[in-house]
Amino acid sequence: MNTFYKIVLGLSLLLATGCKQATGNKLYLGNRQIKVVATTTMIADLLTNAGKGRVLVESLMGPGIDPHSYEPRESDVSRLMEADVVFYNGIHLEGKMADLFEESAKKKHVFAIADGLLPEDIRKEIQTNTPDPHIWFDVQLWIKCLEFVNAKLIEIDPDNSSIYETNKKNYSATLNELHQYVKQQADKVPKEQRVLITAHDAFGYFGNAYGFQVRGVQGINTVAEANSGEIGSLATFMVKNKVRAFFVESSVPRKNLEKLKEVAALLDPNFMLSSGGELYSDALGSKNSAAGTYEGMVKHNIETIVKALVP
Numbered sequence: 216m217n218t219f220y221k222i223v224l225g226l227s228l229l230l231a232t233g234c235k236q237a238t239g240n241k242l243y244l245g246n247r248q249i250k251v252v253a254t255t256t257m258i259a260d261l262l263t264n265a266g267k268g269r270v271l272v273e274s275l276m277g278p279g280i281d282p283h284s285y286e287p288r289e290s291d292v293s294r295l296m297e298a299d300v301v302f303y304n305g306i307h308l309e310g311k312m313a314d315l316f317e318e319s320a321k322k323k324h325v326f327a328i329a330d331g332l333l334p335e336d337i338r339k340e341i342q343t344n345t346p347d348p349h350i351w352f353d354v355q356l357w358i359k360c361l362e363f364v365n366a367k368l369i370e371i372d373p374d375n376s377s378i379y380e381t382n383k384k385n386y387s388a389t390l391n392e393l394h395q396y397v398k399q400q401a402d403k404v405p406k407e408q409r410v411l412i413t414a415h416d417a418f419g420y421f422g423n424a425y426g427f428q429v430r431g432v433q434g435i436n437t438v439a440e441a442n443s444g445e446i447g448s449l450a451t452f453m454v455k456n457k458v459r460a461f462f463v464e465s466s467v468p469r470k471n472l473e474k475l476k477e478v479a480a481l482l483d484p485n486f487m488l489s490s491g492g493e494l495y496s497d498a499l500g501s502k503n504s505a506a507g508t509y510e511g512m513v514k515h516n517i518e519t520i521v522k523a524l525v526p
């Protein structure tokens with residue numbers, strides 16, 4: 216039996232002996248805080264803001280971790296076991312954790328924050344029509360996720376609804392300001408320079424919301440390898456359109472971007488391709504860094520993009 220199935224079996228056995236202390240969605244908490252487990256650092260940050268004063272939040276994945284390829288560890292089972300409620304992204308972002316969520320949902324509250332969006336909010340990858348999980352890159356969609364999380368926290372802890380409503384009011388004001396800031400920064404980049412080349416296709420929602428054409432060396436999932444044909448066509452596109460900067464990502468290896476640079480140099484030896492800097496895509500920065508919060512990450516990304524693309 217491989218490790219993954221051992222984990223799933225272990226979780227089933229543990230949950231079978233556990234007890235869901237809830238009637239309907241309300242949890243019986245007494246005076247203690249709600250233990251929340253989130254999968255990614257972005258979701259942990261959202262819960263920290265939405266549940267300020269009432270929740271203790273833990274993130275399964277740390278900074279620099281790629282959620283597409285993340286395999287649950289045995290220690291994750293006990294963290295899920297101890298949680299009152301679990302929040303994950305959904306739209307197959309955590310592709311290798313679906314069985315764990317299914318098992319956990321039999322005994323505790325498990326919510327996909329993407330369920331807070333409408334079908335028309337979900338972007339699809341053009342070639343494959345696959346739904347794109349990177350919803351956090353459109354700040355206005357993240358506000359909808361905040362509203363969803365707020366509603367779920369009130370369902371399970373209705374006695375403290377006024378705390379959650381205040382948190383929502385404060386944090387949605389912060390996010391609305393952030394959305395305006397990203398728009399103002401993006402407006403500094405001339406229209407013909409608004410092309411974002413990244414390691415994988417994480418920035419489609421960003422592109423739609425703030426007016427950038429986005430191309431990734433890999434598709435919306437990092438699990439499938441980029442082939443040389445895809446790298447070749449992207450290099451041709453960059454040389455033809457004089458797109459000189461590519462961006463590395465904190466949670467994706469750089470090898471494909473290095474390859475892209477080599478191929479572009481073969482196509483046109485005078486064409487100098489350079490790194491525009493590092494963007495945070497599928498994980499926040501380390502805890503005490505400027506990009507260690509969602510707000511800080513979004514600001515870091517747009518400021519890095521503007522610096523690289525404004526001539």
Ligand SMILES: [Zn+2]
Pocket residue numbers: 283349415416417435436437496497
């Ligand atoms: Zn991704």
